Amino acid sequence: MSVTTPEALLPLEDEPTITFADLGLPQNIVRKLAENGVTTPFPIQAATIPDALAGRDILGRGRTGSGKTLSFGLPTLARLAGGRTAPKRPRAVILTPTRELAMQVSDALEPYGDVLGLRLKVVCGGTSMGNQIYALERGVDILVATPGRLRDVIGRGACSLDDVEVAVLDEADQMADLGFLPEVTELLDQIPPGGQRMLFSATLENEIDTLVKRYLVEPVSHEVDAAQGAVTTMAHHVLIVKPRDKAPLTAAIAARDGSRTIVFVRTQLGADRVAGQLREAGVRADALHGGMTQGARTRTLADFKDGRVGVLVATDVAARGIHVDDIDVVLNVDPAADHKDYLHRSGRTARAGRSGTVVSLALPHQRRTIFRLMEDAGVDASRHVIGRGDLFDPDVADIIGARSLTEVQAESAMGAVTHAEREVARLSRELERAQERATELREEAERLTGRAARERGEDPAEAIARAAEARQRALAEAEREAEREALREARRAEKAARAEAARQHEDGGNRRAGGGGGFRRDDRRPYGRRDDRGEGGYRRGGDDSRNRGGGFRRDDRPSFDRRDDRPSFDRRADKPRWKRES
Structure with missing residues (x-):
């Protein structure tokens, strides 16, 4: 039946x-x-x-x-x-x-x-x-x-x-x-x-x-519903974006007034990074992923359901089974691994007959992978190329809530400026409090140092001066250590940025398998052995195997064959043998 x-x-x-x-x-x-x-x-x-x-x-x-x-x-x-x-x-x-x-x-x-x-x-x-x-x-x-x-x-x-x-x-x-x-x-x-x-x-x-x-x-x-993902109350869009426009567009979509949004990324690091970028742009966002404790995950999900957080940045595993009413937009910042994951992500919106929108951001080299994924999912998604003109078409303007890419970039930059100014004001207040506290502690330290010197029968002024000199040396050493730590942190950040850039570059799948924008098998640059290498190289084989750069040919390079007159290290039958004495 x-x-x-x-x-x-x-x-x-x-x-x-x-x-x-x-x-x-x-x-x-x-x-x-x-x-x-x-x-x-x-x-x-x-x-x-x-x-x-x-x-x-x-x-x-x-x-x-x-x-x-x-x-x-x-x-x-x-x-x-x-x-x-x-x-x-x-x-x-x-x-x-x-x-x-x-x-x-x-x-x-x-x-x-x-x-x-x-x-x-x-x-x-x-x-x-x-x-x-x-x-x-x-x-x-x-x-x-x-x-x-x-x-x-x-x-x-x-x-x-x-x-x-x-x-x-x-x-x-x-x-x-x-x-x-x-x-x-x-x-x-x-x-x-x-x-x-x-x-x-x-x-x-x-x-x-x-x-x-x-x-x-x-x-x-x-x-x-069919096994495929067609739902009449759900609209699907693919936005082809340049790498530099990805973060501003993410912030523009997530910051729409009165909108509740789930943003999907591939990795835990990506969830934390995107959530931090959205907060810097003035968006109330939080991350949800498997690296969090269950208590933290429960609190984050409760904040999202109650409306204290308007945007949830989640990984696929952490978001499986999430049921939150009235989610307006599902935003795929990173492509789904396959069509089943795409349908699962999409199912967070347009629930119980309500309408919803699914937006996928794709870098140029990810186009073919994204379009193939949509076909496997049975989804008819509209496609928009961002950046060809300054003005958006009406559908994209409705999704993004802005009239032009320049406006989106300006809003994103202004949000970052506002966040930075708030952070500067907060740090300034903390610095003032720390300076006041340091002054109080210094005065207290000098008073106690003077008292200890009088108890020992020494000159209090000299003792306070020695303490001040030691404090200056310690402060200088602390500043040098802080500079070294800042340099180490900068190197770690640079390494993490390179790793993240490499991951994003590979997100669309193997370029040979159809990720648009990469090299085709037949027209990619050859990286094989070259015949015109410069000085110091040599060619192997062939009739004309003379080195063009002054290197060695196979037949006249120095020989490292075993020499008959080198010392022998073979075991000798008459070498002494060590035996444990009984």
Whole structure:
């Protein structure tokens, strides 16, 4: 059985409206949904919940943001209501690829679990395993977990999957991309047969299809949106930019008034760098990546959701599973690794039927790679070359919020100037306070030095003068050390800048594989052996092998063959042998 629904997530006006009460959910859940303002199910929910309540295995496919969490979460809660859970033996397990997604699933389901008296617990890395084990010992009805941490907890004997009745695998394709399927298979093998299995994935490739055939029994298939990424409420744009214009355009797009933006980059270093550049341009931005502690990641995500930070600069791994409402723009500063990552990034906007814009910045040599990626993703993106003229076309002006490239560059420069002036003012205030404090400490030191000299019977003035001279020597040495440290820091910064420039140069993929702007295989500059090398070189082989620069030919260069009269170091039969005396 397969149910395919339209791409639009909101029901059509001429169709009869289906409510959650019509789907067979418990009245406690329906009332709680109404209190939260949720009355009309999304298509994937309307299609999935009745079959899930009937206990059938579910195979769901739909893009992120289609409402899958409630599709499997509400039936799971309804099925477990009224039952009893033993310590360390949860009755339902929901596996997610990332800790952020695990927390979001738990947050989404916890209000409805409370009305049914069911307890949920997140088991993931980056948080206290002791607290997780303590909760399992008290009894957890539904465990929302990442595969690696759950395997570790089971290995410590703190959890058993023998009582699991419902197993859910959310974002299975992302687990495959992250290499988690061996852990997933190991965990699913521990769940006793006969229970309910639900698997949700945006794509059904070879590895996912293997999981379906191995663990799902006669699954009911439900699909929302095509496997490709076409969404009518989402607009895609590619801006071809020069390297010097990339940072100003990033700041211009991120600084749009009333806009909430996610910026995607490839690396953790890139996330910190871009977030710092945006803050210097006056944009409230923060970075989110795997190098941060879980507490810092949670605070950053909370600031973004609450509107205290308007721009989130994230890596792909850290941003997997992020659900934030009303994201207007997704900006790809670095190209996605493949079309699946591009679709995942794009899915952060245009959620639940809302509109959104996806903008990808591409350097000239990245054009072919970007266009091929769009074709693989099934996306029809408009293409704009920035820098051919001073004025933007209307679409680009709407995206960037400025009329010309010059204005964008001016705004970026003015933002940097404002940030620098604020930093100068802050440092000036700190310097004044430090100077006042230094004066107070110097006066106190001279007073104590004079007192100590009088106690020893010495002249206080001489003692103070000696102390001042020693202080001047120490200050001079500190200044020299500061200069040396500044020089070392400048060298480190230069090295990091070269590495970052090399990384950006390679971001579009191998130029031979189609990254526009590079050399073609047939017309690239030859770097082979040259016949006209200068003085000191020589050619090998050929009839005319005479050196044109005065070097050696193969036949008349000095010989370094073994000489017969050189000293021999062969072992001699009559050389003395050292033996340990008994």
